[in-house]
Amino acid sequence: MLKKIILNKVGQLVLHALFWCAVLFFYTYFFGFNSHDFNYVLSFSLFLMPITIATTYVSIYKLIPDYLIKKRYFLFGLYSFYTLVISAYLIVVSVFFGLIYLSNFEYANMAPISRSLIFVAVAVYLVVIIVSAFKLLKLNLKHAEKTKLLETKILETQLKLKEQELNYLKMQIHPHFLFNTLNTLYGFALKKADETPEMILKLSNLLDYLLYQIDKPFVLLSEEIEHINDYIELEKMRFHDTLNISFTTHSSSKDLKIAPMLLLPFVENSFKHGSIKQGELRIKIDLKCENQIVWFSIENTASITETSQKGIGLDNIEKRLDLLYDNNYTLDVEDKKGIFKVTLKLKLK
Numbered sequence: 105m106l107k108k109i110i111l112n113k114v115g116q117l118v119l120h121a122l123f124w125c126a127v128l129f130f131y132t133y134f135f136g137f138n139s140h141d142f143n144y145v146l147s148f149s150l151f152l153m154p155i156t157i158a159t160t161y162v163s164i165y166k167l168i169p170d171y172l173i174k175k176r177y178f179l180f181g182l183y184s185f186y187t188l189v190i191s192a193y194l195i196v197v198s199v200f201f202g203l204i205y206l207s208n209f210e211y212a213n214m215a216p217i218s219r220s221l222i223f224v225a226v227a228v229y230l231v232v233i234i235v236s237a238f239k240l241l242k243l244n245l246k247h248a249e250k251t252k253l254l255e256t257k258i259l260e261t262q263l264k265l266k267e268q269e270l271n272y273l274k275m276q277i278h279p280h281f282l283f284n285t286l287n288t289l290y291g292f293a294l295k296k297a298d299e300t301p302e303m304i305l306k307l308s309n310l311l312d313y314l315l316y317q318i319d320k321p322f323v324l325l326s327e328e329i330e331h332i333n334d335y336i337e338l339e340k341m342r343f344h345d346t347l348n349i350s351f352t353t354h355s356s357s358k359d360l361k362i363a364p365m366l367l368l369p370f371v372e373n374s375f376k377h378g379s380i381k382q383g384e385l386r387i388k389i390d391l392k393c394e395n396q397i398v399w400f401s402i403e404n405t406a407s408i409t410e411t412s413q414k415g416i417g418l419d420n421i422e423k424r425l426d427l428l429y430d431n432n433y434t435l436d437v438e439d440k441k442g443i444f445k446v447t448l449k450l451k452l453k
Contacts, residue, residue: 128150131152132146134217135148137215137216138216138217139216144213148218151201152224152227152228156228159232160231163187163236164235167180167183173243191229195228199224202218202219285342289303289304289307292341306337306338310334310335310338320364321363322364323362324362325362328366329353329391332371349387350388351389351391352389352391353391354391354392355391357393360398360452362398363428363429367448369420370402370446371387371389373421374403377406378406378444385404387404387405388403388404396452397451397452398452399448401446401447402445403443405442418437432452433449434448434449435447
């Protein structure tokens with residue numbers, strides 16, 4: 105690590121040295137225009153170098169990062185003015201240096217361009233402005249990179265939170281169903297009923313779906329339908345003759361995919377909150393798929409005294425729909441005249 109830092113610093117020093125050599129070459133070329141006195145031009149350029157270097161470094165290492173980037177505009181303006189005054193004074197000194205020491209007070213012996221204070225100032229400030237502009241660009245790119253990295257981290261955090269929330273919602277589904285089914289299975293086992301092996305098989309298939317297939321982002325819609333049928337068969341064994349249920353499906357494609365266990369909780373909710381009226385619990389389920397659109401509706405008899413049937417079940421489903429399908433669904437809930445109905449229109453991705 106230390107070696108890498110040293111190499112970095114050495115590399116920066118070499119780059120800076122090469123740059124200032126290029127500036128010195130520029131000065132000798134610029135001030136040597138229409139002049140044949142190379143020694144004068146080189147000496148004058150060398151005298152200007154410390155002024156240019158000092159002004160440039162003050163700008164890129166102090167004024168820009170400490171004041172301009174941090175939006176301390178008043179201090180930036182104030183210290184920039186101080187820097188300008190001091191550098192301008194030194195530029196005037198450089199002109200007198202050329203006149204007094206290099207040309208022995210002979211104005212005609214001065215290089216033509218070095219006689220003009222404006223041209224000398226332009227040469228110095230041109231270098232300062234170019235380097236400062238490069239520094240600003242570099243800082244902006246670095247800031248943009250940091251912002252992008254921060255946005256990426258925020259998005260990753262949000263995604264992880266969504267995944268955790270989704271997993272939490274999945275964990276809340278079906279515990280009471282398993283409890284009820286196992287109780288029923290226990291009763292069947294005590295009676296040594298013939299339906300017990302079939303019930304165990306259906307429960308095993310359903311558990312496999314709940315525990316393992318749910319981790320997949322999408323499953324075939326036909327699989328969801330198949331497990332809804334298994335669920336209904338298990339509930340039929342529990343309710344016996346008190347259950348009146350119909351489940352009709354119409355699908356134009358067998359390749360449609362859906363988030364796992366998205367429709368099954370609706371069915372579970374109808375059994376959990378449904379009420380037996382006139383000796384039976386009536387449930388009607390319709391599922392239709394066409395052109396990547398799924399229409400799903402389920403209604404069941406409900407107690408009039410129960411004003412809301414949503415509870416944790418439908419709330420969880422809505423949260424999952426928001427996380428998985430965002431604005432690609434509509435969910436309507438009706439509760440009137442002892443009939444509770446849920447209608448879902450889902451646009452598949």
